[in-house]
Amino acid sequence: MSETNNGNVKQKKSLVRFFREAKSELKKVTWPSKEQMVHNTLIILVFIIIVTVILSVLDLGFGKLFQMLTSLFA
Structure with a gap:
């Protein structure tokens, strides 16, 4: 015990x-100041928006390409 x-x-x-x-x-x-945090957050949000747009355009393009190929060979 x-x-x-x-x-x-x-x-x-x-x-x-x-x-x-x-x-x-x-x-x-060393913690960042409020201004640094706001600035970094805005940079990240802009980056996320850019990546979202790029991925959406790629998805749309590949979707259309797949539709064309399936209609061509179906």
Whole structure:
């Protein structure tokens, strides 16, 4: 029974140590400013829109091509 309690105590201590170290590491992070976050978010949204348009055009083109090929050989 004492081995089980000893194992639980070690697990709790290691868990506490993990969170303490994680908190310490997060204090070292240089967080972006609000302006940087807004700017980066806008860049990502524009990129997503561009990729969406490109994929939509490709999908439409391949769909039309497939329709033409199936009507040609059917």
